[in-house]
Amino acid sequence: MVEGLDRVRVIYLVFAVLAAAPVAIYSFSRVRSKKMSLSKLEVLNTFLRVTHKVMPLGFGALFHVVPSEVSKSNKVTVRMKVPNHLCIGPAGSGGMPLSVLMSLFDDISTWSCVTSEAKKRPGVSVFLEAKWRATSDGVPPRATILPPGREVRIESSMMKRGRQMSFMNIECRDDKSDELLAEGRHTKFLPMGFGYEFLFEHLFPFADLISKAVGKEGKRNDRLIEGASKKSIMSHIGELKWSEDKVGVAEATFKVLPIHKNPMGGMHGGAQSVLAQLAAEELMKGTKVGVKEMNMTYMSMGKGEVIVEASQGGSGDVKVTLRRKKGGGVVSEGVFNF
Numbered sequence: 072m073v074e075g076l077d078r079v080r081v082i083y084l085v086f087a088v089l090a091a092a093p094v095a096i097y098s099f100s101r102v103r104s105k106k107m108s109l110s111k112l113e114v115l116n117t118f119l120r121v122t123h124k125v126m127p128l129g130f131g132a133l134f135h136v137v138p139s140e141v142s143k144s145n146k147v148t149v150r151m152k153v154p155n156h157l158c159i160g161p162a163g164s165g166g167m168p169l170s171v172l173m174s175l176f177d178d179i180s181t182w183s184c185v186t187s188e189a190k191k192r193p194g195v196s197v198f199l200e201a202k203w204r205a206t207s208d209g210v211p212p213r214a215t216i217l218p219p220g221r222e223v224r225i226e227s228s229m230m231k232r233g234r235q236m237s238f239m240n241i242e243c244r245d246d247k248s249d250e251l252l253a254e255g256r257h258t259k260f261l262p263m264g265f266g267y268e269f270l271f272e273h274l275f276p277f278a279d280l281i282s283k284a285v286g287k288e289g290k291r292n293d294r295l296i297e298g299a300s301k302k303s304i305m306s307h308i309g310e311l312k313w314s315e316d317k318v319g320v321a322e323a324t325f326k327v328l329p330i331h332k333n334p335m336g337g338m339h340g341g342a343q344s345v346l347a348q349l350a351a352e353e354l355m356k357g358t359k360v361g362v363k364e365m366n367m368t369y370m371s372m373g374k375g376e377v378i379v380e381a382s383q384g385g386s387g388d389v390k391v392t393l394r395r396k397k398g399g400g401v402v403s404e405g406v407f408n409f
């Protein structure tokens with residue numbers, strides 16, 4: 072993650088320097104009161120508009136959603152219909168996989184971080200977890216929990232935030248009946264570097280202007296979002312060739328293409344969790360059970376080619392490791408409970 076952060080730092084430092092001199096004085100004298108009066112939802116929408124212009128969305132384009140509400144305590148609510156392209160199977164009949172829901176949890180809970188402080192730091196993910204709700208009959212089949220078109224509400228609450236770390240809890244409910252469908256947790260490491268923090272704290276009233284001047288990604292991101300929804304998420308991941316010569320292991324090599332990247336140029340956390348779930352399911356192929364809960368720990372940036380490997384862990388769990396093919400460094404680890 073560190074290399075990616077460096078790149079972001081440099082980009083924002085350039086912004087800050089470009090913009091700082093002429094606008095800082097103006098900003099301090101004139102816009103104080105206006106800044107104070109922006110609602111949290113307006114602040115978040117501005118943040119999203121600006122990052123949309125300056126950072127390539129990559130795989131995030133598939134999960135494009137918009138915030139509906141932000142409370143004073145940084146609870147972010149998104150109301151949405153389960154989109155077809157995020158479901159699997161013919162015409163989405165298999166419903167939305169847990170790893171895809173976890174990616175939505177990732178983005179939405181990140182917004183709780185952004186609205187919770189003046190520096191508006193999105194940070195990087197360290198740990199993510201998602202579980203289907205369990206009823207007395209166990210977990211219902213995925214296709215019945217999140218079929219395409221179901222109207223859901225995803226809410227992220229900020230549990231704790233320190234200078235460096237933040238902790239969010241997320242819930243997914245049926246928007247009409249309020250029935251709890253799934254829950255998640257997210258831990259983030261926040262520091263973004265001086266350039267970013269200065270721009271988003273002190274020059275925020277001018278962030279729109281600055282991003283209009285230097286941002287080149289907006290149109291490309293619009294096209295990405297439009298294109299992303301025309302293809303199913305699994306076709307964006309592509310075919311995987313599982314090795315046949317290893318017993319008790321499902322292993323494949325995955326080439327990280329631009330569409331699989333995050334804004335910092337590494338493999339998107341969502342692409343990692345979808346890939347990890349595919350490996351876990353490949354290992355469990357032949358059994359009827361589906362994933363009940365999963366979690367991922369993100370350790371370093373995924374680049375080039377990534378090897379995904381699933382094997383049986385302790386107490387019936389499936390453990391998945393993503394490694395860089397070159398050098399073998401661990402990118403992330405997932406644990407799946409079926």
Ligand SMILES: *[C@@H]1O[C@H](CO)[C@@H](O)[C@H](O)[C@H]1NC(C)=O
Pocket residue numbers: 200364365366388406407408
């Ligand atoms: C990750 O998920 C596994 C399987 O559900 C669970 O046993 C484990 O406690 C989880 N890890 C954390 C840190 O929550």
